[in-house]
Amino acid sequence: MPEFSPSIRIVSIMLKEPSKEIIYAIGDKWEDGNLPDREAIASIFDRSTNRALTIIINLTSEKIVKTTKHPEGTQPAVSYNEHPEVEQVVADDPEFKSLLKELYGVNDTSLVMIDAWSAGYYGDEEEKNKRLVRPIAYLRNDSTDNGYARPIEGLRPVVDLNLMKVIRIEKLGKWDLPPNSANYAFEKLAHFRSDIKPLHVLQPEGSSFTRQGHQISWQKWNFVIGFNVREALTIHHVQYEDKNRNRSILFRGSLDEMIVPYGDPAPTQRRKNAFDVGEYGMGMMANSLRKGYDCFGPAEFLDVNFCDSYGNLVTIQNAVGVYEEDSGILWKHTDRRFPDSPELRRSRRLVVFSMSTAGNYEYGFFWYFYQDGTIQFEVKLTGILSVGAIHKGETPKWGTMVSPLVYAPNHQHIFNVRLDLDIEGMNNTVQQSDIVADPLDEEENPFENAFHVLVKDLKTEKEARANLCLETGRSWKIVNKARKNFMGQPVGYKFYPGENAIPFASPNSWWRKRAGFVNHHVWVTPYNEDENYAAGDFPNQRQGGDGLSKWTEQNRSIENKDVVFWYTFGHTHIPRLEDYPIMPTATIGFTLKPNGFFDANPSLDVPPPVVPNKDGKLNIEI
Numbered sequence: 139m140p141e142f143s144p145s146i147r148i149v150s151i152m153l154k155e156p157s158k159e160i161i162y163a164i165g166d167k168w169e170d171g172n173l174p175d176r177e178a179i180a181s182i183f184d185r186s187t188n189r190a191l192t193i194i195i196n197l198t199s200e201k202i203v204k205t206t207k208h209p210e211g212t213q214p215a216v217s218y219n220e221h222p223e224v225e226q227v228v229a230d231d232p233e234f235k236s237l238l239k240e241l242y243g244v245n246d247t248s249l250v251m252i253d254a255w256s257a258g259y260y261g262d263e264e265e266k267n268k269r270l271v272r273p274i275a276y277l278r279n280d281s282t283d284n285g286y287a288r289p290i291e292g293l294r295p296v297v298d299l300n301l302m303k304v305i306r307i308e309k310l311g312k313w314d315l316p317p318n319s320a321n322y323a324f325e326k327l328a329h330f331r332s333d334i335k336p337l338h339v340l341q342p343e344g345s346s347f348t349r350q351g352h353q354i355s356w357q358k359w360n361f362v363i364g365f366n367v368r369e370a371l372t373i374h375h376v377q378y379e380d381k382n383r384n385r386s387i388l389f390r391g392s393l394d395e396m397i398v399p400y401g402d403p404a405p406t407q408r409r410k411n412a413f414d415v416g417e418y419g420m421g422m423m424a425n426s427l428r429k430g431y432d433c434f435g436p437a438e439f440l441d442v443n444f445c446d447s448y449g450n451l452v453t454i455q456n457a458v459g460v461y462e463e464d465s466g467i468l469w470k471h472t473d474r475r476f477p478d479s480p481e482l483r484r485s486r487r488l489v490v491f492s493m494s495t496a497g498n499y500e501y502g503f504f505w506y507f508y509q510d511g512t513i514q515f516e517v518k519l520t521g522i523l524s525v526g527a528i529h530k531g532e533t534p535k536w537g538t539m540v541s542p543l544v545y546a547p548n549h550q551h552i553f554n555v556r557l558d559l560d561i562e563g564m565n566n567t568v569q570q571s572d573i574v575a576d577p578l579d580e581e582e583n584p585f586e587n588a589f590h591v592l593v594k595d596l597k598t599e600k601e602a603r604a605n606l607c608l609e610t611g612r613s614w615k616i617v618n619k620a621r622k623n624f625m626g627q628p629v630g631y632k633f634y635p636g637e638n639a640i641p642f643a644s645p646n647s648w649w650r651k652r653a654g655f656v657n658h659h660v661w662v663t664p665y666n667e668d669e670n671y672a673a674g675d676f677p678n679q680r681q682g683g684d685g686l687s688k689w690t691e692q693n694r695s696i697e698n699k700d701v702v703f704w705y706t707f708g709h710t711h712i713p714r715l716e717d718y719p720i721m722p723t724a725t726i727g728f729t730l731k732p733n734g735f736f737d738a739n740p741s742l743d744v745p746p747p748v749v750p751n752k753d754g755k756l757n758i759e760i
């Protein structure tokens with residue numbers, strides 16, 4: 139244990155989640171107080187020595203369980219207080235101030251807005267052993283102006299976080315400040331449409347879910363909500379009650395890493411690629427949510443606590459929201475012989491969500507639970523484009539003009555979700571399904587209309603690496619071969635991908651060497667408690683080579699094992715004028731649906747929204 143000197147800074151102190159064996163052994167008896175020792179995992183660094191450590195502490199015995207040095211050439215994430223500190227040191231830097239005055243005639247640096255972007259790694263040996271950020275600066279008209287409308291394009295300060303000092307300012311050219319403001323705040327806008335009538339979500343008897351601490355029960359579902367400063371919202375121990383028992387589905391799910399690579403080679407833009415989870419900490423950037431604002435109806439919220447860089451408590455009130463919402467028709471059939479007796483059930487879903495603000499962008503993380511056993515995950519992308527300035531008369535090749543002298547560079551948002559599925563137990567097998575068309579066969583396929591599904595049990599990590607494939611409608615199913623359904627098939631859940639993309643940057647690009655998880659959409663690994671983040675534990679400034687691409691080189695067996703399913707999904711963002719000055723929400727995600735998990739439609743017991751009369755007819759006016 140190092141001396142806790144004034145030069146020590148804390149990046150994170152998170153719960154060290156107990157092992158699966160312990161959690162399963164406790165089962166439903168956790169209320170009896172039969173709990174394991176609480177452990178914390180802390181990431182700290184010493185500014186004076188540029189060394190970082192991960193420490194596991196047993197909070198019950200107050201003993202250190204394990205101390206690990208961070209690998210050479212890596213940095214822990216930018217810590218909570220470093221963001222405002224960077225903004226201050228850049229604004230106060232004499233050279234930066236004089237350049238602002240000289241180039242832009244700006245005397246008042248109180249209107250300068252500075253976002254600390256991660257430094258990445260681009261082959262510079264000298265930078266490798268420094269703790270750096272490369273901030274981007276903007277200029278506001280007044281204190282509540284949208285500063286992102288006016289990038290100070292030509293100046294890129296580089297800050298050494300250990301010295302907390304600007305070590306140089308890269309002068310990349312002179313671009314005029316864009317002339318137009320681009321505001322979206324209520325008080326800045328003059329006109330609002332006036333034809334919106336009130337819409338109220340009423341649940342006079344309250345919500346149908348119950349919350350006991352972090353444990354949520356809703357109809358047949360029960361699960362546990364988690365949160366940490368790195369990943370933000372996590373979902374644990376998801377079970378569905380069926381056949382008088384709780385049947386396990388998902389042990390733990392989280393958005394474990396992401397990267398936003400920009401596709402613009404301009405010297406001012408080409409270093410923009412943020413691992414928002416591993417380099418900044420999605421949880422540290424979480425929003426406080428508000429009832430009637432972020433969601434309607436009787437919602438419940440959970441506060442989260444963590445500590446700042448100096449060890450002081452930070453509480454984000456209402457960081458996680460839980461509520462129910464109507465989601466259309468669950469199922470319906472009208473027998474034409476009895477048109478007055480349509481059978482219909484409304485679908486309702488339980489929503490668990492958090493939202494984080496990463497500089498200019500917001501990311502919302504939404505888990506949905508449906509009555510038919512479906513689990514859905516969506517990332518919602520909104521907020522403000524990261525723009526660049528352009529000279530008058532120029533047309534951007536790698537972006538879209540959004541305002542005079544302002545363009546928004548093309549970029550991608552590539553996410554990775556780690557799904558530790560435990561379908562009715564730990565030992566599962568992942569199957570890849572590809573649909574193939576049968577060839578002409580006078581006997582078997584004379585009309586050439588046949589197609590069938592090829593199912594392959596994935597046996598090793600390398601065999602499991604795969605991309606989506608439209609030609610074969612590829613999908614994946616996670617099954618437990620030891621548990622059979624009504625028809626004697628293994629019980630399972632099917633993974634349905636949503637929108638996706640491939641990375642457009644070359645595999646030789648610097649960021650791709652550091653984000654090997656983007657090389658495949660699907661990865662499967664055997665559970666290992668040390669493998670939690672798709673780009674490794676320490677992506678900040680790392681040269682690369684860690685995470686999924688490295689672990690899966692071991693080509694371990696994944697058949698009938700405790701498997702982890704990792705899904706990489708990308709949203710390609712070619713900006714639109716309509717994304718400016720603030721982006722309408724885009725969504726991307728995936729769905730997990732029961733597939734032979736239940737013996738029949740599990741939502742048969744959902745009552746109709748209106749109970750029919752004795753004669754079976756609905757007493758509703760048409």
Ligand SMILES: [Cu+2]
Nearest residue numbers: 549550551711
């Ligand atoms: Cu975008």
